[in-house]
Amino acid sequence: MSDKNEDAKAAAANQKGVIQTDRPKEIEHFGGPIGLDIGTTNIVSARARGASIQITKQLNAFFTVPASKITGMTLLKNDVLYFSQNGSYYIIGNAADTFANTFNTDTRRPVESGLLSAKEDEALNVIQSIIKTLVPPPKNQGELVCYSIPGEPIDTKISVLHHDTILKRTLQDMGYTAIAINEGFAVIxxxxxxxxxxxxxxxxxxxxxxxxxxxxxxxxxxxxxxxxxxxxxxxxxxxxxxxxxxxxxxxxxxxxxxxxxxxxxxxxxxxxxxxxxxxxxxxxxxxxxxxxxxxxxxxxxxxxxxxxxxxxxxxxxxxxxxxxxxxxxxxxxxxxxAEDPLNTTAKGALQLAIAEEK
Amino acid sequence: MAVPILVFSVDKTRGSLLLKIIENGGFKAKLFDNSHELEYAVRRRRPSIIVFDTKHYQSREFKIITSLHSRFHDAEIILFADPAEIPSFTSAGIKKDCCFSDPINPDDVTLKIREIHFIKNKAFLRIKTYFVFLAGLFAGTRDNPYIMFMKKIIMAAAVASAIAAGIAGGFIFYNMSDLPKVQMLESYVPFESSFLYTSDGVELAEFYLERRKFVSFYKIPKHVKDAFIAVEDAHFYEHHGIDFFRTSAAFINNIRAGNAVQGGSTITQQLAKMLFLTPEKSISRKIKEAAISMQIESRYKKDEILAFYLNQAYFGARSYGIEAAAQTYFGKKTEDLSVAEAAMLAALPKAPSVYSPFKDPKKAFTRRNLALKSMLDRGFIDTEVYAASIRKPVPEYIYRRKYAAPYFVEYIRNIMEQKFGDRLYTAGFKIYTTLDLNLQRKAERAVTNGAAALARAGMPGVEAALIAVDLNTGAIRAMAGGTNYHKSQFNRATQAMRQTGSVFKPIVYLTAFKNGYSPDDTIDDMAVSYLSKDGSEKWTPHNYTNKFYGRVTLRTALSRSLNAATVALANSIGMDKVIATARSIGVTSNIYPHLPSAIGVSEMTLIELTYAYTTFANGKRFEPMGYEKITDRYNIHVEDNAPKGVQAIDPANVSKMRDVLSAVVTEGTSIAAKSLNRPVFGKTGTTDSYKDAWFIGFDDNLTVGVWVGRDENRPIGEGMSGSHAALPIWINFMKEE
Missing domain, CATH: 3.30.420.40 (ATPase, nucleotide binding domain)
Structure with missing residues (x-):
């Protein structure tokens, strides 16, 4: 990939607010239904690959650094996922943790207490960006993706509707048929x-x-x-x-x-x-x-x-x-x-997606 | 799945849950969450099962449920509702066992669906159902599609069986609770006739309610027992009270015939029924009968049971027991019955009136021969005996013994009935009377001949009575109460109250003797008028000859039966004394306390006057005595009736009485009695217009009283005085003594 092309990509990303890096090659070749666990800490995707399940995950977090040309170049070179918004680079996913540790501070989260964070203005952009790193565009329009949503909280008056709808639209906009699965039910x-x-x-x-x-x-x-x-x-x-x-x-x-x-x-x-x-x-x-x-x-x-x-x-x-x-x-x-506690929800979501597809 | 199941719930979770539960049970169902869709679905296809969840259903009127129920009668509606609402649904026709409340119980739902499916889809008709069930049982599968239902069915069957067994047991126990005690048979006392015997032991009569005479088992011939066993109970010596084979065969035959053509009861069962139970046809009675039969069998030997039966069975014509039946049908004792006769009797107990030879000889003949055939088939008789027996005729009439002394028998029966009441007919008393059968026959002959002689002399319809009393004991030796008992049972010797005429006069003379007179003392026989007490009436007694004889001895006055002299004598001693004398010698009838009574206007019976004359004969007063002793059925003495004479006249006056009564015969009105050529004593009596003729007299042994008259109290005939009408009968009787 030439520098010119990369510049062009970065510029386009800046304009659209989307991922500025290549996705792992193998993801692109997967097809079929996807299970997606959108948790407070991680976002995990699960896909059936023959008899086994391929798990991919990103930290559901971000870290902002002031935007500058040199920083942008550095991030690109190191395959760090980020996007530019309002004069800041939003480093997302696993890399955010590294940056936070480097700067001896905490990452920021787009999801707080299981739901899209109201505190973070760019929570939506961040989560959409992370999802896109895990869920490639469908090969065919309307492929199934089953995403996890939390149950209605019984100890607060917050509803999951907003959270659910945003995620559903994000996935539908990507060309998927999106169905939600309760996190607990996904475990079942x-x-x-x-x-x-x-x-x-x-x-x-x-x-x-x-x-x-x-x-x-x-x-x-x-x-x-x-x-x-x-x-x-x-x-x-x-x-x-x-x-x-x-x-x-x-x-x-x-x-x-x-x-x-x-x-x-x-x-x-x-x-x-x-x-x-x-x-x-x-x-x-x-x-x-x-x-x-x-x-x-x-x-x-x-x-x-x-x-x-x-x-x-x-x-x-x-x-x-x-x-x-x-x-x-x-x-x-x-x-x-559960057998694999960190990936159980994603696997459950995948099971439902497969069942629905049948 | 042929049964369409529709699930309705506005609660998505509950609806899905119900759907899943049903699907998990192996059924397909469709879920609806709004009533319009449900309506649409039921219009397209008739539902078999509708599962309706009322939770969160906004319209609490539930019109849809009642509407579905009324439109789809065949459909079962399974309802989930608040417990408080369920009564309103059940009253609208929803089955109670189809109504459920929270929490949803998947097992209940599945079970109910399966149950409905099992019935509606006729799963119970498919062998597969049972294979699946059995396979599930062996495999131990807990969620076998039918296992729950079959368990329920089996449980229900087990519970039903247990309840049925409980009810049956209870019923049997209840019936057993008032079971009579078979031990009672040990003190078994059947109704038995009482018998009357003459003084010398000849059977005179039998008094019975059920004509029965107990006969011991050893006195019953084998062929008689065989006849009953052949006809009534071929396996009698093999079974234990109940012949199950015979009962079953009878049951089947009766079902085939459509009514009861064959009895299944054994001899023991019949005995149980006869002794302890009522003849009603009920299960209760049958149970008791079986129970008692087994008890009888366990307690008694077969021969004892057969003897009980033969002595108890009813043979028709008021004959109970084999002995009475043998007597009634053949005039024989049981021990004298032939094979044919035994077969005839064995044929009777099943239906005595139907097979009675007196009612339907042909039917009786056929039935008797069937009994003989049974005996032949069972080897009880050989072909020779059989061939001879089937030709024998059946009896044509009831054997009735004609008893002697019917008036006396009736007289004794009345006394015994007062003494024993109804026991007389059931207790089997043996009553030994004082009757002398020879004298009785003479008495009956004398009376009959006397009346016949009068009839020949142009006085038909005249009755006569005679009573002979042993003057030493007071025992009645003969009694003829009339000329023909069968024509008239009125006993003129004991029941007829008639004016006595001159036979009363000796009482006046006895009173005189007791008051110092002697036979040689004289009195005036002359016309004397006596005024009634109030002086309003005047009465002048006349003699029979219409003459007055002036001054006569008492002996003459009596021997000639002078009325005027006798009244004068009574007047002189007082009627009260005369009446007292009469009472002292046993006269109990009312005596008018006026002078006419002295010449016999008061009414008395022949028996009391005869006893009065007995007192004249020996001075002792006796009560009438018709029997000497009574024993019970076991010959144990019940009563000894020894003579109880009371000295009523002192010997001097007895001599005086004998003197004057002898004169009646030797020189008076009864001179004809001299023909007897032995000393006899007595007195004639004649009442006004010859309505009554009397003669009462005695010799050394007997006091005999004779009365002649008409029952309607008309004159016997002109000149028929005591000496003409009664004395000849008396003489005839005394002649033959």
């Missing part, structure tokens, strides 16, 4: 095929936790609580005087809730994890007991946990213990972790 679609898609799927993400109860693949109820990994990080950070980013790092690499806490960070993490899990179970209890649709089941059902926030050791056990301690009108046979 991914993990509970052998149980006739009957059970509870919980996706514990950064911004929120999504819960869905399905009976024979019918989502009987789904909702979200706006507490997730970010909540734990922020609260622990505030409690111990550390940055949330550092807390997140410790949480993901070292935390084991089955062991006695070694320090005040682990102690605090344990406290807030417990708070998160209790909030989750109380919400399940509340929804089940007030739902008009929950059937009376003669068999116990499974609970599947997924998402990054569910990954630290001991989360499943803590959850199971708390679940047993609370009386619920359903019987549970097991609480298990």
């Amino acid at each position: 679609m991914s993990e509970l095929a052998e149980e006739s898609y009957t059970g509870i799927g919980i996706s514990m993400g950064g911004g929120m936790c999504n819960v869905c109860f399905s009976y024979l693949s019918v989502p009987v109820f789904s909702y979200s609580i706006q507490k997730g990994g970010d909540y734990v990080d922020t609260m622990v950070g505030a409690a111990v005087g550390e940055s949330a980013t550092r807390i997140k790092l410790i949480k993901e690499k070292e935390l084991n809730l089955l062991k006695e806490p070694k320090n005040k960070i682990e102690t605090s993490l344990s406290i807030y994890y417990e708070d998160l899990l209790e909030s989750l179970i109380l919400s399940i209890q509340r929804v089940i007991t007030t739902s008009e649709s929950v059937p009376r089941l003669s068999k116990p059902i499974s609970v599947v946990l997924s998402g990054g926030t569910a990954m630290p050791a001991g989360v499943r056990e803590k959850f199971e213990k708390l679940l047993k301690a609370n009386r619920l009108p359903l019987q549970f046979s097991s609480v298990r972790m």
Whole structure:
């Protein structure tokens, strides 16, 4: 690729506000339905490739640097995804994290607590740009893409409608037929095929936790609580005087809730994890007991946990213990972790897309 | 899936859930979330099942449901509604078991759909259904499409069977609870006739309600028992009360014939029915009958049971038990019955009136021969006996014994009935009377001949009565209450109250003797007028000869039966004393306390006057005594009736009475009695216009009273005084003594 051409591309991108870099070559050759998990932390796409599933993901974050010709050239040379807007370069995806670490600060997020962030003016542009890095234009008009949306939050008055509609339009504008899937239900679609898609799927993400109860693949109820990994990080950070980013790092690499806490960070993490899990179970209890649709089941059902926030050791056990301690009108046979917790939602979305396509 | 299922719910989640539940059960269904689409769908194709979820359905009137229900009667509507609303749906015709409330129970929904499908789609007719069910059972598949339903069916069948068994058990238990105690058979006392015997033990009569005489088993000949076994219960010695084979065969034959042509009851069952149960035809009775039969079988030997049966069975013509039947139909005892006769009797208990030889000889003959054939078939008789027996005629009339002394029998029956009530006819008493059969026959002959003689002399229709009393014991030895008992059962010896005429006079003379008179004392026989107490009437007694004899001895006055002298005597001693004397010698009838009573205007019976004369004979007063002893059916004494004479006249006066009564015969009105050539004593009596003629007298053994007259109280005939009408009968009887 010549410099002249690259300049031209960058100029065009600046005008249109779109990605200024090449996408990975292999993505272009994939065809068929796509599953897309648009989470607070990551956006993950899943595509069927023969018998296996190809997962591609980008950090759902951005980092802005003042726009300058030299910076632009540097970013291009290093295949950094960015776009230019209002005199700034918006570095998006995985690269944003690198830049943030370089500058010893935090990335910014287009999605906050699971929904498009109202605080970020360019949230839409950022998320559209990231999606486009993962979802190539369809080979044929109307190909299916199934994207995840959170359940309606039960602890705030915020609606997911805006978030859902924006994403749907983005994908439709790209030439796809876009169908939404609740994040929790996506977990069920991914993990509970052998149980006739009957059970509870919980996706514990950064911004929120999504819960869905399905009976024979019918989502009987789904909702979200706006507490997730970010909540734990922020609260622990505030409690111990550390940055949330550092807390997140410790949480993901070292935390084991089955062991006695070694320090005040682990102690605090344990406290807030417990708070998160209790909030989750109380919400399940509340929804089940007030739902008009929950059937009376003669068999116990499974609970599947997924998402990054569910990954630290001991989360499943803590959850199971708390679940047993609370009386619920359903019987549970097991609480298990999803096979691939970080990609479960995308895989579930892909399953639905494939099913719909059939 | 041939049954179209439509699901309606405005709640998308619930609708999808219901749809999925139905689809998961192996059915296809279609979901609607608005009523217009539903209406459109049902118009296109008649639904079989509509699953209607009322949750969030805005119009709470649910007109659509009632409309669907009324339009599609064949369709089942499965409803999800608030519990409070369900009654309004059930009252609108929705089945209660098709109404469900939250939470949705997938098992209930699937089960109900399957149930409806099972019926509507006639799945129960397909063998596949059962294979699937069995396969599921073996494989242990829990969600087999039919397993739940079949489980329900099996459970329902099990519950129904248990309930049926419970009800049947309860019914049997209930019926058993008032089961009579078979031990009662040990004290079994059937109704048995009472018998009357003469003083020397000849059977006089039988009193019965059910004519029955108990006969012991050993006295019943084998061929008689065989006849009953052949006809009634061929397996009698093999079964235990109930012959299941015979019962089943009878049941089948009766069904084929359309009515009860064959009985399945064994002899034991029939006995149970006869002894303990009513003849009603009911299941309850049959259960009790079977239970009692088994109890009887467990307690008694077969021979005992057969004996009970033969003594209890009814054979028609008021004959109960084989002995009475043998007597009624053949005039024989059971032990004397022939094979043909036994077969005839064995043929009767099934339907005594139908097979009665007296009613339908042909039918009886056929039935009897069938019984003989059964005996032949079972080897009880050989062909020779069979051939001889089937030619024997059946009886043509009821054998009735003509008993002697019917008036006396009736007289005793009245006494016994007062003593024992209805037990007389059921308790099997043996009553030994005082009757002397020879004397009785003489009495009957004398009376009959006497009346016949009067009839020959131009006085037909005259009745006569005679009673003979043993003057030493007071026992009645003969009694003829009339000339023909079958013509008139009125007993003139004991029941007829007649004016006594001169036979009363000896009581006046006895009163005189008791008051110091002697037979040789004299009284005036002259015309004397007596005024009634108020002086308004005047009465002058006349003699039979219309003459007065002046001063006469008492002996003469009585022997000539002088009225004027007797009244004068009574007047002199007082009628009150005369009446007292009469009472002292056993006269109980009302005696008018006026002088005419002295010459017999008061009415009395022959028996009381005869007993009064018995007292004249030996001074002892006896009560009439018709029987000597009574025993029960087991010959145990119930009563001994020993003579109880009470001295009523002192010997001196007895002599005086014998003196004067002898004179009546030797020199008075009864001189004809001299022909007896032995000392006899007595007195004639004649009432006004010869309406009654009496003679009562005695010899050394008997006091015999004779009365002659007409029942309608008309004159016997001109000149028919006691000496002309009654005395000849008396003499005839005494002659033959």
